Amino acid sequence: MKHNKLSISLLKTEDAEALLAFERVNRKYFSSTLPDRGDDYFHLENITNIIASIEEEQKRDLCYMYTVRNSDEEIVGRVNLFSVVRGDMQSAELGYRIGEKHNRKGYGTAAAALAIREAFETHGLHRLYASTDPANIGSQIVLIKNRFQFTGRTPEYIQINEKWYDSIHFSLLRKDWKK
Incomplete structure (x- = not known):
């Protein structure tokens, strides 16, 4: 799915090397506002195994993890729908991270918009938080x-x-997003 010069695509094992490079470059930046992932995370074999597990979770409708790429196909961020709950709730949590050198360019807003569209139109969710x-x-x-409240x-x-x-x-209902 595309928005101006950005696109998102579901995370897959073929993304391991590019994702690892992105995460390594931004480790210090991300760990200033999020828990650090620890040294073990930053090895190709480990990140490949993590992505393989995520692919299985995506098949089971538990989460949807996306890479955010610019027009040069460089990973500039990640946007995720996780903690997917079906049944009476039909909800998920939205998370996102944009690399330090790509901040303040509107990428976070655009990537979130793409993931929100996926959440409501593709995955049929009712609410995001x-x-x-x-x-x-x-x-x-x-x-x-x-449009989150x-x-x-x-x-x-x-x-x-x-x-x-x-x-x-914050939360966003599908009906409020469509307005």
Whole structure:
């Protein structure tokens, strides 16, 4: 699926080398706002095995993990639909990360828009939700530009680098997205 100069595609084992390069370049940047993945993650064999597991989870409708690529086919980010719940809920959590050198170009907003379309049109979900650090204004802007509504705040929601951080929460219903 494409949006201007960006496209998203489901993560697959063929992406392992390019994804590993992307994650290595951005490790320090990402670990400033997200829990670090640990040294073991950053080996080709390990990341290939992780992607193979994700492919199985995607087949079982548990998650949908996408690479975000620019017009040169370079991975510039990731956008994910995870914690998929079917039955009475029909929901998933939206997550995204854009590489440091690609920030402030609208890529997060565009990638989220593509994943939201996939969530509602391809996967038939009813609701998406997302959480972010209250200090991460860029992430909040991504959500608000994509019609998410603020739903609340949880104190000491996540521990990063041995410190607890609050989280603010947003959600988007399919009917509100279509407006």
